[in-house]
Amino acid sequence: MKRMLQEKGLHGFRIIGKPIWGVGCCKRNGYVEEAVKFQRGGIKLAEDLVCYNTLMHHFVTEKKMACGEQILGRMLVRGLSVDAITFGTLIDGYLKEGEVEKSMVVYDGMVKMKKMPNLVIYNSTVNGLSKKGMSGAAEGMVNAMERKDAVTYNTPLNESLKTGDLSSPGTGTGTRNGDGNGDGKRQTDTSPFQEKRSRDVSGFRLNPSPAFPRRPRPLGEPGTRDGTQVAYPCNLAGDVEEAARVLSEMQKQQEEGEELVSLVTYNIMFNHLCKFGCYEKAKEVLKSMVERGVVPDSITYGTLITSFSKNNRGGEEVVELHDYMVLNGVRPHEQIYKSLVSPLLKDP
């Protein structure tokens, strides 16, 4: 039997008894389906917390929320322990489906079982709320959170920059988006959207679930340095200059030991800086990122090379950018390299 499992690629699978390499291992090998079939087919596989959590994650990413609920039910019925990861996975699944209410129901259930929500669950919720346009609610959560990390801010920052879509094609190239633009956009594009957004938020505020949001931990840590709160990036409305300012504040706090800026944060900034034509600023930020020891990845590469090429910044600058990133450890996005960079290198 064990050999059969191994032949199927289910290495380390155990038929009950000892420490296991359960479904988690199958998943790595792309065999979750097999594991599920085995389970249905009466072959007894090890059933423990990690195994069920892995199944839960699988169902949730397939958007099979009913199955996720079933997994939770089965765990409870069998008296298995259930932890924050079990609940967190389910909560995140609902939020990704835009089902804020249902995520709150699960959250309440968790609290009733005396399980403390952790940072990941809060981040997940902030992410879900932001993507639903409920920036006010998201901001409320962030303010109520005691601990935060880079993930906490990434989605709100991204969403906040997206909203002020000043699409002015054609004028894109050298124009800096100074103060003048701010007035123009307020009168035209964004106002209907903002109205809708604040309605959503107030709707949320009128019917909040009793225990939600709540502080992550009642830990009254005496030594917390306060007054160093980062301005929460909730209403940047496409103002990249302001965003860049917020970023440098966050970088400052990073130096004081708080992990608030990550590679993803930089990638978000690059994306928006380029969209708004702030190429020089983008290069500055790239430099400061590298100097802080953050290595660009293929998303960084793709974002920067694509927009620099699109806007005809000149081949030289694109190549220069490519070289700089490669020298600093990026593995170029292959397709983008082939289509945009290597043609520039042809020398007859």
Added chain:
DNA sequence: GTAGGGTTAG
């Protein structure tokens, strides 16, 4: 020694 959850583009 061991496993499982959250963030960015196209």
